[in-house]
Every structure is written in C-alpha cells, then in structure tokens.
Amino acid sequence: MNRTPGEPLGLARFCWVSTFVLLGMMCLFQALNFFKNADMDFRIYYDASMALRTGQDMFAAWNPDSPLTYIYPPFLAILFIPLTLLPLEVAAAVWTVISMILLLGCLWIGAREIMTRFDGAQDLATLPVIILIATLLSLPRIKAEIDQGQVDYLVLMGIIGSLALLRRHPFLAGVVLGLVANIKYQTVIFVPLIIIRGWWSTLFGFILGSIGVAFFGAFVLGWDVNLAYLTESFSSLVLLFGGEPPADAGPMVLPLDWVDSVSLSSTFARWSNVLEWGSGGTYLMIGVSAVLCLGIGWSIYLLTGVSLFHERGGERGRTSARFQGLIALEWIGLLVAVLAFAPQTKMRHLAILVPLMILSAQFLVVKRGSVHRLPLLLATIFCALAMVLPLETVSETFIMGPRETWRANGGVIIPILGMYFVALWVGCRWVQNTSQSQQ
Template sequence: MAGSSPGRPPRRRRPPLRGATSPAGVRLSGAPLLPRASASRDGTPHTRWHVHRAPSRVPPPVSVKARLFCIARSTDPGAASGGLGCGRVRAEGAGAADERRRVEQGTGAASGADPVGAALDRGRRCVAWLTGHADWVFAGSLALHVLVLAVHPPTPLDLRVYREGAPHVLTGGLYDYALHTKPPIPVLPFTYPPFAALLFLPLSPLPWTVLLALWQMLSIAALVVLAAGALGLLTPRPGGRTRDLALLWAAAGLWTAPVRHTLDQGQVNLLLGAAVLGGLALCRGAAARGTAVGLASSVKLTPAVAGLYLLVTRQWRAAVWAVGTGIATVVLAWCVAPHESVRYWTELVVDTHRVGPVWTMRNQSLRGALTRLLGPDVIASPLWWAALAGVTLVAAWALCSCVRRSDALGALVAVELYGLLMCPISWGHHWIWCVPAMIWLAHGPGRGYTLSRVTLALWALVTVTRLVPRLTGVEDGLSRHDPYPALLAWPGTVYAVCAVLTLLALARAAGGRRRLAVPAA
C-alpha cells in the first residue's frame, strides 16, 4: 500500500473525537473517543480508539420523607438514600427535581396535601438554620437582654440580702437580719444555712454596680452550663453540635419566666443548677460529682434532691461524697458560727412561715396550688393526701422508666420536678429546671409522642409569656380579706400541671431495657 513500509501494518487515520458512530449505526453525539493500547497479530503495538459510554445508572427515587429528613439534618440528601447523590438535581428526572423544589419551598402539591407536615418541615429548617448560626443568635439574645436591663433596671432584692446579711454570720446576728420590702412579703430575712453566708462574704466589699454586672455575667454563664450539661446527660453528641445547641437553648431560656425572675432578683438558682447539672454531666470522677451536689445542697437545701438521682442510678461513691461534703460544710460553719448553726438546724430549718406565705401565687408548689384552690387548711384535706400519693406514684413510674431505658437526663429531671412539687414553698425562680425539662421534651427519647410535644408547647407558652408573674401582679391588687378568686387560682396551677405532664411524658417514653450508663469513677 502506498505510504506504508514493508512489514508494518497500515497507518490508520485518527477518527474524530466527537460525533462518533456506534457499530449499530447510532450517532453517539458528544461521546468521547478514548485511546486503548492494543497489539497487532505480529506483535507490533498500536493504538485503537473506542467510544467511552458513561454508565446509564439512574438513582432510585427519593421519598419526600427522606428529603425532609435530609433538610432537617442539614446534610446532603444523598446520604439518606445510600449516597447516590439525591441532592443533585441534575441526577434526577425533571418531575423529581420539580417535586424536590416544591418540598424545599414548602409549597406545591405535597404541602397542600399535608399542611401539618409542611409546617413541621419549615420548623425543622428554621431550627437547623438557627443551630448553624447559634453564636449570632446567642449574641443577639444577650444584647437584647442588656438593652432590657438598661431600659428597665431590675431590683435584685435577694442579692442585697446576700450582700448585706453575710457579714452578720461573724457577729452572731445572721438570722436576726431582715431587708424590709413591701407586702405581701414585707421583710426578706436570710433563710439559707450558715455555710452559704460564708460563701457570700466576698460579695460585701464589692461596689454595688460591679456586683450587679458580675452577678449577671455569672448567672448567664451558668445558664449556658445548665443547657450544655442537660445535652451532655441526654446523649453523647459531637462537640460542635452540642455547643451550638447549648447556645441556642441558652438564648431561648434567657427569656423564660423562671430565668428572668432569677436574673431580676439576683438569685443564686442558676449557679446552683449549673453546679448540679454541670457536675453530673461534665465531671468524670465520683468525687467531683458528689462534691458538686454536696456543695450546691450546702448553699440551699432544694438541690439536695439530686442525691436521690445518685441513689437510683447506683452511683454509691458519688452519693457518699455528696453526704460527706454536706457534713463537712456543716462542721465548718459550726466552727465559725456555732450559735447560728445550732439555731438554724434545730429551729429555723422547718419554719416555712419565715420563708413566706404558702398561699401566694409566687409559690408554685403542689401545696401552694391546692391552698389557693381549697383554702389554708389543705393539709387536713383528703384531697391533699390523694394528690400527694398520685404525684408520688407518677414520679416513681417516671423514674423507673428512665432508669430502665438508660435515660440519665430524664431521671434527673424527674427527681428535680418531684422535689419542686413536694417542697412546701417553691418560688417561681426555683423552676429553672423547666429548661432541662424542655430540652428532654425536644431531644429525648419521647420527643415523637404527642404528649411530649403538647407539654413542650405548654412549657414554652407559660414561661415565655410570663403568665405567673402577670398573675402575681393581679394578686397583689386583691384584698387580703376576700376569698381567693377561682378565676385566679386555676391558672395559677400552670407550673404544677406542666410538671405532672412532664412526669407522664417521662414515664411513657419508649426505650430499651438496658443498664443506665454513668461516667466512670
């Protein structure tokens, strides 16, 4: 052949790279021709060209439920269908792409057919966006809080009692001191153990403005620790996600009535709650966990109910450390102020009249709610004992259910809510445990139940709208000689009702039967 050398195969012209034709005569428009090494019959290497055909693999259709799950998790929807790339519109058909756009926008046929699902979808996407911008959300909430403080300065009466009453522990007149205020609580005495006065001694020399700013910062930091501890007890999460959720819950919890009441009054509840929850969730050793609970109980008796949590979860060493820490603080206070220690532990510790009236709306315990409904002699009423037995059974049911399914946060919330219900006086600012309760209702094993959703919505409605403080303002305008109005008494049971509903949700949540996991000693 002309132009070819003897003994060598004829030179083949290179075909075009585009517009090739298949053996069947079908035009392969756009299919590239790729080289493939080959050899002739005599062993001489040469190059053949073949058409590279992309695999015609069509991903399976992705359901609307899977896409909503992907959107709520803020991940690529392809991960929900085995990694086939369902998040890429180009890999779907035209109809599937249109359907996906309708699902993401919350409009179209799917949304019209299921408005509740569309609303939940929008809520999940909103929460996912807020979680992704948790730093800015928390900063905005904090800035708004500072603005409210500047426009409406608080009157932290309890902080004044801590600051002015603490020095009297050294002079022997700690429980004779009282801050005079207006009715229905005309005087505010120092009602904490002597050890608390020793801890409050460093507050006395500080200027009042500096003390206010410092107390606000410490309380808000304690709120973040409270939320982080609740999430840590709930279930192990990635560090970044736990941090973002903690900031988001702290930003929202900043506007609940118990937290705002604590900040306005300069109360110590957030610090004690952070000590208990942070110690139980973040401390690994039994000594640290028990010491945290013991110190919190030495400042105020209400956190002592956390010792029941240590017992039901079989943290024996931590429970021993908690008891030992409490005894050590009592001995230390007795060495510094023996007269005040004897007077408190033998006389004042059971005197509820010194703390305040039981019937007032400010008292949100079970006894306070029934007193407003049935009268001041409610303890002698069979209804009181029936309610007491019923709440105790529900709390025991909830606690056993939490231990059986290894729900640490649920067990602690059940113990704390039961303590608030059974305490003779539980002021509104004591109910900061509504924040961990709402965290469990939103993220715990019972989050899919209707009861949990309704209880979460009720907690949010009652606390964000500050219903109890508003009812307290109405109560202050009533005459003390008239019977307590039923129209005011029934709404005043909201915290007790929410607590009982939360206990029922804790009891009914599903879960496997396994041993409760606790941090190693």
C-alpha cells in the same frame, strides 16, 4: 433539595449567635438596671454577707423596706463576702454577669450530657439548635431569675455537674451535691434515689461534702457562731412545712400557704384553709398527689417494658450504657419533683427547669425511629403557654386576677408534671427500642 456542606455550619452559627445575643442583651440590660436600683432579692444575700463580715446577725432584716431575711446555711453568705467589698449596685451588676456565665455553663454541660446519655448526634449543628430551643422555652423564667439577682443557677450548675460526674466519678458527684445542699436544700431529694440504687460512694461523697462544707464556716466565723447559724438555718425547714416559729428571733420564713408560691404543697395548703381541713388535710392531699405521681411514673416504666429496679443497682446500674438515659430522666424527674412539692416555689424558681427543656428539645430535634414526637411537642407548647398565660392580671399577688388564680391553683405545676411524664414516656420508649435493636 440537597444539603450543601455550608448549611450545618450556617445553622450552627445562627443558633450560637442567637443564644449569645439573647442572653447577652438580657445580662447587659439587667446589669445596667442594677446600677440604678439593686433593691432586689440579691440584697438579701449581700446584706447577710455584709453582716458576717462586720460581725453582726446574718438573719436580721437589714433592708428597711422589706421584712425578708436570709434563711440558708452560712456557706452562701460566706461565698458572697468578696462582693461586699463593692457597693451594692456594682456587686449586683457583677453577680448578674456571673449568673449568666453559670447559665451558659448549665446549657452547655447539660445539653452535652443529656445528648450523650441518649446517644444523640454530637454534630456541628444539633447541639446549638437544642441549646437555642431550650433557651427560648426558658426565656421568661431566665429573665425573672436574672432580674432578682438570685442564685438558682449556682445550684443548677451543681445538679447538672453531679449528673455529668456520676458515671465515672461517683464520689465527686456526691461531694458536689453535698456542697450545693449548703447553698439551697434542693439536692437532698437525690439522696433517696442514691440509696435505692446502692450508689454508696456517691452517698458517702454527699455526706462528706455536706458536713464538710457546713463546718467550713467555722474557719471563717468561729465554731460557736457557725454552729449557731447552722442550727437556726436548719430550723427554717420545720417552719417551711408549717411548724411553729421559735420565740426568739431568727430567719423569717413565710408560711406554707404563702400566696406567691405556686407549688402543689402551697396550693393544697390554701385549699385546706378554704375547706377548713387544717394541716392534716394539707398533708393528706400532698401525700395522695405524691403517690399519684409515683404511680404514673412507675406505670410508664411498666408499660414501656423498661427496668425500674432489675439490674439498676450498684456499679452496673450506674455505668451500663443501657441505663444512662434512664438516669438522666430520673435526675430531671427529681428536679421537677422539688419544684412541684417544695413548700415555697415562686415562678422564678422555674428557671432551674433548663434540663427539662433540654430533654424535650433533644427528643424533638433528633428523630428516634418509631418513637412519636407529636405528644411531646404538644405537651411542651402547653407547658410553655401555661407559664405565661393568662396575660391579663390586675394584682401583684394571687388575691385578684386570672393569672394569679391560674398559678395559685396548680395551673403551672400540673402542665410541668404533664410535660415531664410525656418526656419520660418518650425517653423510656427510646431506651427500650434501643435495647431491643442491640440484642
């Protein structure tokens, strides 16, 4: 059947409308729910900001119904201070709208950036199709993120924005990563890649951005108070990986074997407890699995004939058209690694896998010569099912129920890693085929 000129426009409209309706309705319903009850994770940030505004302890447990406290540097709490001028319920509803706008920005910028780096079709219909598919794949996790009033899309916007800036504005890309590191610590994982690649202006931007933003709080809180808060918040990193808590009060940090964490690190900590291997056994399993993942990734580069190090350093490695797709693959790989090996990864944290879903969607939608798409399709379907199945559950924790048991023992993270490695294979194959065709 011959395609009529109106078909791409109609498809584009359908995808845009579907995406906006799905996310808009989710935003509306959750904002209305917050007007009734805003006693979710958002309250942790709200209470910390209110404490800063009133000169009280930011790390205290201000919610009488929950022992959870704020654990991050003061920058995020400072950003939330304007919201404390509103009642809690209204502030939560406003933040819901802001979060959804941030998500739409992540989808738009992320899809355009990934498609550009892989020379994907920038036509009328392809972009909205990819955005809709990525949204559908991420929908359960988006709902979990929005329901809690969390801030992960603020972090994700910085990660995607830094990737978009990296080629032409490397210093600004580093500044953005450094800024986001003062909200949550995930962007620190990009530093080793930046050093290995020799992107020194990006590294300098990261250092300047992270230190500058960290001490920005001194203008709001005073030097001594800001420094004390920074010290306490950074001490939480030690506690996250099983360190001993200090004698004095500070941010409440849950243990590495926390039952709600689905990361491999937490899985291994729970296994180590059962096997009575202690913390040494936990770190051994984490190290072995990390080396295994690095080995799989390196093997994919070798088998596809793609350069992992040769000519990848310095300005050439950052700006050459040959390596743009590889940089996107590695950027997303580090994002996956953060979730896989973090000391605390709840199911809602998987909401920041939007770039992985965009990557998979654009490989599935845009045909790329001899690169087979069926393995990636199967891996994507399995990963999506792994996040929602088994449906049967009888407990809100991992103590009982098949869903909790599945998630507590790597049932979610391992399929995510599998999906990423298949996407890495497809991406490297495409990069190699493109390089050969251009020679």
